Amino acid sequence: MDERIDELDRTLHAGIALWTRGLSPAALMLAWSDWAVHFAAQPARAAQLTMVRPWMQAMDDAARALQPPQPQHVSPTPDRHALDRRLGDPAWNIWPFSVYRDAFHAAEHAVQELTDDVPGVERHHGQVVSFAARLLLGICSPANFAATHPLVVRKTAATGGMNLLQGAREWAEDLQRSLADAPAKGAESFVPGKQVACTPGKVVLRNHLMELIQYAPTTPTVHAEPVLVMSAWIMKYYILDLSPHNSLVRYLLDQGYTVFAISWKNPGAEDADLGIEDYLAQGLMASLDAIGAIVPRQKVHAMGYCLGGTLLAIGAAAMARDGDDRLATxxxxxAQTDFTEPGDLSLFVDESQLSFLEDVMARQGFLDADQMAGAFHLLRAVDLIWTPMVQNYLLGERAPLTDLMAWNADGTRMPYRMHADYLRKLFLENDLAEGRFMVHGRPVSLGDIEVPIFAVGTRTDHVAPWRSVYKLNLQCDTDISFVLTDGGHNAGIVSEPGHEGRHYRMHHRARNAPYVPPDTYLAQSAQVDGSWWPALQSWLAAHSGARRKPPPMGHARSGYAPLCDAPGTYVMLR
Known part of the structure; x- marks a missing residue:
């Protein structure tokens, strides 16, 4: 009877999740009630904020709005932390659009004072309330409406409204694609194996969780140590093998490395019970076994991106604990290894939210890519929701899909147990950083890692903030080279040589050297113009042996004969 009751509750929560995009109503209500009770306990502050200031601001705005039009009226450019950065465009300096903008900023300031730093409110609840209030206010931004957006008004007048007609067509097509669960418009120009993920190679290992790709060499000789690339299990691997001009895999091949890459399977409901240890065993360890047969007696340069980096750090710590010395670097x-400052995603991770999400995942066996995308879109609503809406549907100017955008839309699912373990054990409870994370029944410690580490953070990363990534320096006493590069979580990594406007900072801390705080790192490290990829290549070369002839493609006698051409079959699974 209890199991049936639990199943009924899960079914109810799964139905609610369809309407809330996976967000727990209980978590939101807890945060709001915490704020409301404590705000109500501050009557003097509440009266000042809710009555005096708004009326004074409204009177000031009304008086200014009644003044004669001033085409050259200029207001200060909004702070870069403002809710809607689009309002900083010079077009908003012209009356009456300047009035709309200033009124919105006044409302934003009022909302910030209402929700921020209310005494007694639990910190996480305060952040959730502030975020939710700003998200709702952002819907009302004058930049989201045709009649109050200067560029849309100008375009409508110039085209006789044809931009709105074209936007309506674009909206209807997008709706049709969404209902049919079809790829985004333009995705047909970025097919894995053709336009993207097209670096030549062979699949030399396939198991239930992944395919291991060995890429064909592009140089007559290669460095002795091969490179293993491991992306996150929540994404298709080819983020690191996009178009030929911005493929990190191809770049490493051209620099004389033997490169292998793990392509994770897109899991289904039957994979619900697969967890982190399964991904370690069938991913990292199975790959090292195969590489050891194909390139014998050589250590491996292991590279992990995003959660693939977190998984690699766990695996490297377990290998160090167990005396497995197959890693060179x-x-x-x-990639985060300490989650005390995990970034904006923490808004969606607390006990109430996780319990709700676990019920949803337990019901369907996995977390769907669309459910994950919903949270990320809310975190960057201006960039990922409102700006494309205005561009596509109001201006009628659809920006062409890029390889990075096409990859981002090619999402994967996550097994229930795997994602629950990640969110609860790593994200919420921070077990890895605090020495409680178990592999094969025993805890692992990042302090056991002795091989050199090259770590990269990106300056505007909303998923893995660079200061959080930098905490690796507090956990490991090994030789660490830390790079901070421009860009966000994806664009900062896909930053090939020749990419305009890129620069980075690099700091090397020798084994057992004193800890350097992040602010000191910023002050002491020099800015270098260009891509950080050559710095990685130089670092890998410094930790590699003499060059030699490339190894064969696969090793049939050891059970690793080539199975098919890259990019394989798993990357095609939807």
Missing amino acids: VTLLA
Whole structure:
């Protein structure tokens, strides 16, 4: 009877999740009630904020709005932390659009004072309330409406409204694609194996969780140590093998490395019970076994991106604990190992939210890509929701899909147990950083890692903030080279040589050297113009042996004969 009751509750929560995009109503209500009770206990502050200031601001705005039009009226450019950065465009300096903008900023300031730093409110609840209030206010931004957006008004007048007609067509097509669960418009120009993920190679291992790709060499000789690339299990692997001009895999091949890459399977409901240890065993360890047969007696440069980097750090710590010395170096790209400052995603992770999400995942066996995308879109609503809406549907100017955008839309699912373990054990409880994370029944410690580490953080990362990534320096006493590069979580990593406007900072801390705080790192490290990829290549070369002839493709006698051409079959699974 209890199991049936639990199943009924899960079914109810799954139905609610369809309407809330996976967000727990209980978590939101807890945060709101905490804020409301404590705000009500501050009557003097509440009266000042809710009555005096808004009326004074409204009177000031009304008086200014009644003044004669001033085409050259200029207001200060909004702070870069403002809710809607689009309002900083010079077009908003012209009356009456300047009035709309200033009124919105006044409302934003009022909302910030209402929700921020209310005494007694639990910190996480305060952040959730502030975020929710700003999200709702952002819907009302004058930049979201045709009649109050200067560029849309100008375009409508110039085209006789044809931009709105074209936007309506674009909206209807997008709606049709969404209902049919079809890829985004333009995705047909970025097919894995053709336009993206097209670096030549062979699949030399396939198991239930992944395919291991060995890429064909592009140089007559290669460095002795091969490179293993491991992306996150929540994404298709080819983020690191996009178009030929911005493929990190191809770049490493051209620099004389033998490169392998793990392509994770897109799991289904039957994979619900697969957890982190399964991904370690069938991913990292199975790959090292195969590489050891194909490139015998050589250690491996292991590289992990995002959660693939977190998984690699766990695996490297377990290997160090167990005396497994098959790694030559470890490279972590935008990967967190300490989650005390995990970034904006923490808004969606607390006990109430996780319990709700676990019920949803237990019901369907996985977390769907669309459910994950919903949270990320809310975190960056201006960039990922409102700006495309205005561009596509009001201006009628659809921006062409890029390879990075096409990859981002090619999402994957996550097994129930795997994602629950990640969110609860790593994200919420921070077990890895605090020495409680178990592999094969015993805890692992990042302090056991002795091989050199190359770590990369990206300056505007909303998923893995660079200061959080930098905490690796507090956990490991090994040789660490830390790079901070421009860009966000994806664009900062896909930053090929020749990419305009890129620069980075790099700091090397020798084994057992004193800890350097992040602010000191910023002050002491020099800015270098260009891509950080050559710095990685130089670092790998410094930790590699003499060059030699490339190894064969696969090793049939050891059970690793080539199975098919890259990019394989798993990357095609939807």
